[in-house]
Amino acid sequence: MSQNNTFNRLKKSSTVFFGLILGLLVSSDVLAECALAEGYKLPNGVVFDEHCEFDGELAPVIKGSKYGFIDKQGVIKIPTQYDFPIAFVEGLASVHKDNLSGYINMQGEVVIPLKYSLTYPFEDGLAVVVVDNRRGVIDKQGQIIIPIMYDDLMGFNEGLSAVENEGKYGYIDINNKLVIPYEYDSTISFTEGLAAVEKNEKFGFIDRLNNIVIPIEYYSVTWFSGGLAVVNNDDKFMIINRSNQVVKELDYAMVFPFINGLALVYDNGKHGFIDKNGDVAIELDYDDIPFIDPFKDGTAYVKKDGEWFYINRQGKRVEKNFKSNEKLKKALS
Numbered sequence: 001m002s003q004n005n006t007f008n009r010l011k012k013s014s015t016v017f018f019g020l021i022l023g024l025l026v027s028s029d030v031l032a033e034c035a036l037a038e039g040y041k042l043p044n045g046v047v048f049d050e051h052c053e054f055d056g057e058l059a060p061v062i063k064g065s066k067y068g069f070i071d072k073q074g075v076i077k078i079p080t081q082y083d084f085p086i087a088f089v090e091g092l093a094s095v096h097k098d099n100l101s102g103y104i105n106m107q108g109e110v111v112i113p114l115k116y117s118l119t120y121p122f123e124d125g126l127a128v129v130v131v132d133n134r135r136g137v138i139d140k141q142g143q144i145i146i147p148i149m150y151d152d153l154m155g156f157n158e159g160l161s162a163v164e165n166e167g168k169y170g171y172i173d174i175n176n177k178l179v180i181p182y183e184y185d186s187t188i189s190f191t192e193g194l195a196a197v198e199k200n201e202k203f204g205f206i207d208r209l210n211n212i213v214i215p216i217e218y219y220s221v222t223w224f225s226g227g228l229a230v231v232n233n234d235d236k237f238m239i240i241n242r243s244n245q246v247v248k249e250l251d252y253a254m255v256f257p258f259i260n261g262l263a264l265v266y267d268n269g270k271h272g273f274i275d276k277n278g279d280v281a282i283e284l285d286y287d288d289i290p291f292i293d294p295f296k297d298g299t300a301y302v303k304k305d306g307e308w309f310y311i312n313r314q315g316k317r318v319e320k321n322f323k324s325n326e327k328l329k330k331a332l333s
Contacts, residue, residue: 034059040074049085058106060086069108078108089121092140101129103142112142120155128155137161146176157189160208171195180210191223194242205229214244222257228276230255230263239263239278248278260295262313271302282315 034052036042042061049060049067058069058077068080084096092103092111102114103122112119118130126137126145136148137156146153152164160171160179168182171190186198194205194213204216205224220232228247231238237255239247254266255274262273262281272284273294288303299310299318310318 036070036074037072040072042070042074043076046070046076046080053087058088078104087121089123090125090140092122094119094121094127103127111140112138123155126156128153135163145174146172154187154189157191158193158208160190160195162187162189162195169197179208180206188223191225192227192242194224196221196223196229203231213242214240225258226261226276228258230257239276247276250274250278256291259293262295264289264291264294273300281313282311 034048034054042048043063046061046063049062052059052061054072057071059072060067061070061076061080063080065083066080067082067084067086068076069078069086070076082095082097086093086095088106092105094101095104095114096118097114099117100114101116101119102110103112103119105111116129116131117133120128122140125140127139128135129138129148131148133151134148135150135153136144137146137153139145146161150163150165151167152162152169154162156174160173162169163172165182167185169184169187170178170182171180171187173179184197184199185201188196190208194207196203197206197216199216202216203218203221204212205214205221207213218231218233219235222230224242227242228239230250231240232255237250237252239250241247250265252265252267256264258276262275265272265274265284267284269287270284271286271289272280273282275281286302286304287306290301292301294300295313299312301308302311312318
């Protein structure tokens with residue numbers, strides 16, 4: 001499971017990640033751009049989905065309150081009949097209709113029947129599904145890989161998935177074998193061989209053998225990225241390495257996880273970025289910087305003096321014009 005999905009799926013994010021992060025998180029989908037081929041227009045009554053993005057020549061659209069898909073010539077290829085926003089991932093889209101969920105292919109054919117309470121997008125050929133508030137995992141043929149039996153199931157990353165049973169979390173492997181017992185109050189997925197876990201309102205890290213690699217003593221932690229994590233103790237942020245050595249103490253009001261080699265920081269009403277040494281990489285000159293996988297494509301979206309624009313990793317302004325910028329501004333307002 002990707003870092004962003006891990007981030008989104010955290011059940012107790014207010015304690016695992018600095019409280020405010022999820023409130024500031026805006027999906028990178030709002031940066032997506034949708035436009036028909038030149039000379040074509042949308043049919044009457046049809047509008048692009050707010051999180052629109054063409055995938056395989058199709059993009060989600062809405063008519064009334066129902067969702068479907070359109071091609072770049074404005075032809076509706078999949079009728080607007082589904083209840084929730086949908087997108088194709090690994091060739092399949094999770095769809096919801098008449099209180100049931102399943103999957104369709106890009107021809108609009110139902111390939112996994114709509115029989116679940118809720119379905120999630122596929123990742124690496126597997127998807128989490130829900131029936132009566134219980135979670136399990138299926139493959140692209142609809143075969144049950146992990147029985148639908150868990151109170152929570154985060155999806156597999158590095159061969160293991162965190163699962164919840166009667167209020168406690170452990171980890172299972174792809175064969176549904178419990179390899180780390182139910183002893184934690186919350187967890188996140190493994191990243192770089194380590195997973196953050198919570199006990200008694202404190203956080204630390206374990207390895208895949210359930211050895212405590214970093215003591216469960218921190219007020220909050222992030223995932224590891226590039227061998228580093230950001231932790232907080234007594235309202236003091238620090239960068240640590242895998243040996244729990246402090247790389248640098250930080251003097252900011254908020255420090256986000258490292259993403260693409262840089263960490264977003266906030267202090268005194270201004271935003272900027274630090275590098276893996278904890279040094280300022282981009283000055284705290286900006287009024288707002290959304291946490292949306294910054295610099296994934298080499299740029300980050302920033303706001304200064306009331307204007308939104310893009311910067312590169314050197315903090316230089318670059319020209320880049322997404323038609324959907326207005327949607328992002330609205331989402332951030």
